Amino acid sequence: MLESESKIFKDERILNPEYLPELLPHREHQIERIANNIYPASKGRSAQNIFIFGGPGVGKTASVKFVFRKFQEFSDRVKTIYINTWDYSTSYAILTKLVLDLGFFVQRRGLSKDEVMERLIEALKKTKKSLIVCLDEVDQLIKKDEKSLYNLLRLDQYVDNPIGLVMISNYRDIFINVEPRIKSSLDVEEIEFKSYSLQEMKDILLERCKKAFRLDVLQEGVILLCTNHAVNKGGDVRIGLECLRKAARICEEENSDKIKVGHVKQILKQVGPVKLEIMRKKLEGVEKNIVELLSQEKEITSTELHKKYVEKFGKITQFGLRKHIKHLEGIGILKSKVSRKETRGRKYFISLIKCKKFTT
Template identity: 45%
Template sequence: MSVFKREEVLYPEYLPLNLPHREGQIKLISENLSLLLKNSKPMNIFIYGPPGVGKTAVSKFILREFEQYSGIKNIYINCWQYNTSFAVLSEIGISIGAFVSRRGWAKDEIFSRIVQTMENNRLNLIVVLDEVDQLIKNDPNVLYDLLRIENYTKQKIGLIFISNDKYVFRNVEDRIKSSLNLEDIEFKPYTFLEMKDIVEQRMKEAFVAYEEGVSALVAAKAAERGDVRVALEILLKAGRIAKDKLRVEDVKKVIKEENNPRAQEIMKVLREEEKRILEILDKPRTTKEIFEELKKSIKISRTEFYRVLDEMIKKGLIKVLGKENRSSLLYKAL
């Protein structure tokens, strides 16, 4: 018999009805974005803090509330998936119902369609750029593109940037940096007691029955990093090996394993060839070895292979260890 009442409550993408210990941040961000209801320009927001402290969850929570009750169009973009100006603008255009093509169009054409659609439909936007460091690293010009939308329409746009790196904008051009007009909001790691509250809330929704002491044990482990995803991963794994109810012993077995929720999240948004390359890099290998192994399962040209490798190095997915027999020696960074 399964010990789960609702297993999906423990999935990383699950968004609960309330987010304990993030009420202050939710209020601050919501009040700022509420200016869009009056067709006024809100401050752009920069959310930063270590992984697993609720940055993405709070943003999606606020988007959900605005979508339901305000009519303002909300767009969430993960910059691991969309890391160029063209990709970001195309996604925004498609999300608001503008007729745009992902191929064969100039960036300015997509930009014009976005402005036209906003103007014709009197549409104000909230755009969240999660993992914005990937965008800044690859193509920071999109920030300038987004900031200048309001130069061509009376409609307004509120931007939310999310990163683990407090100093992610340090190398951005001054002309962009001065126009960002950012409200910085720090998300600090959860304390043990905060983590315990969150764990207990999820356990009540997820499990039919559980032993006393489970929540404290899970919270203590997750609080070492202040990362709530660690807690969810432990509970999910422990629940899957539990018999009649979730026990402390089940949790102890799981805690012995190494948990890396961030790596799991990244893997979900990678292309097939990127995932396969990471699988091949179970130990340091040369580019020649990787290419020969990759060809066995994926049809790919040498040119395309090196382009994918270059992208993965820029994203921080793999690192160059040195040279071996005239080939670069690579290893996965996750």
Template identity: 35%
Template structure:
């Protein structure tokens, strides 16, 4: 029997899993007709040889911004080719090209200018790009995805890009900015804001019904026929709708549900698989947050975990937590921070939703914050111990347990 034979045979669930990935662009985008038409209308100026207005697109994650823009871009380029107009769309992700230099260097290279990875002054790179585009009559639409990330490091990119047209003789350039953050224009220079935001398109979150439609459409391609039980799609949609209608989340959920069903060797995807998937995604999300926490925050969190393990109660005063925190620091040989700082760290943990804290006054016994864990302790344990500086903590627990026993005896 071949090693891979059972893997091939077990593929009874999925027909084409890639359809569920966020990078997939469907041929039809449900419930985005309005936005697509608006975008197409604005960009169609390019086909008439005019410069399209600059556009700003807003919407939370998973509202179809990127997919819509890519879809319209495809259609635009195809039509341009048919009618022999030189129109191209360049897609740039601001998370990957996260400095002005990288953006311009990338653009310049597209237009056959040789620009080194680094070293040149930024304005020279910009000039190389400008000259490169202007070689021919054409219209270039630059899509800046996650533009808010790029702008955090200075809005000069946008300033330069939005002013480039006045220095171009043959070519035309317009900018489409995509942002998750609705308030990001506040940080922009007023001139940039007005020139970039000539047109604005908002992508509202999907509701549960709309999410269902999206999932249905993708499921048809992604899964083999009849493997999805009836309640699966509505349940995925409902879970995702609870969290600001994120379609990416819904698709993830559906995909993970399928994977779980597959791994369990089931013939069908059932609602219980969706619930398992939901839990798994949740745990992963928490683990990811905790993993990237600074060391001392991890120790504070460990302190809360330890306390809730060793005592019956769930809530602890900041004093209790601080002394446990100091104990742990002593055990793992790390200089403890002050109580003041720890109080800020707990506030951050609260912001992240890992603990919940409320100020209570206990009269004679002072005023304090009561803090409790607001996630499953089991989803924290492994990720906390995975920090190499904290790995000895598993031993710590035994030691305090012993100390407690001795005290009692």
């Protein structure tokens, strides 16, 4: 055995949340539904738009990427493009990405939105392929630039290529307040991803472990403990994976041959809901600053928060700050409550959310 080789890992990368497994146990049914809705596009017929919703870490993104990978492997008539709208949150950014991913050139700056749209239409006419676009975390897009969704929904009026959208969100009701013209062109097939049961979570982690670890390195009870923790902390598979990774690290530090229940127990407290952390890391500017201030407080009124904000980060109006607070509340990063006792005006108490509950 090479010195750099691990005694316990066969392939540590398998435990990465970004790793896309060959098998997604207990999502066969949802995967089939996604594929069936996209399938007509691979024959040049129109695709059905899809809306996928469910709590964090229940395999929504993985299932769509899984289906996309299969279509890319087996059909040259359809082009699938995955976009996380946390990273591409404006029409301009999305349209540019679509043109580039279709294999055509477009400057990233300097053009108007209409010009980029024209490039996209040209690109689609040239490729003649069907286009399936996944808009992951689509609630972000609706909040920031609702119109971009409208542009995408209308795209097939300008080209003959079949175009389908696969939209993903943690929340079921994100379309309730969108403009009527967007609502009327939505026509989505809804696919719910329910939380995994204890047994399902165990099967999923077991499957990952088989590929990640060498034979017999897991003491009995290790997977069950990680499973329990993941389910108790909201059902995100990433929590289970993180427990396994952290326990493995302790095992390696001790130069032990087996990951033991004791190793897992040592790290359980350090592993909480990971989705919130992921979302917080993606925040920028004012919103990042707000979270930084709130993380030092248990609860704070909006007036106090404004004062502290100005002291630390510089000028911003109360109204401007409130807009960002509302957005952070909408995406589940913080909560605010109104005091009823005040006679002169109402007070808003704001605090960070520690453990998000998803109600699907």
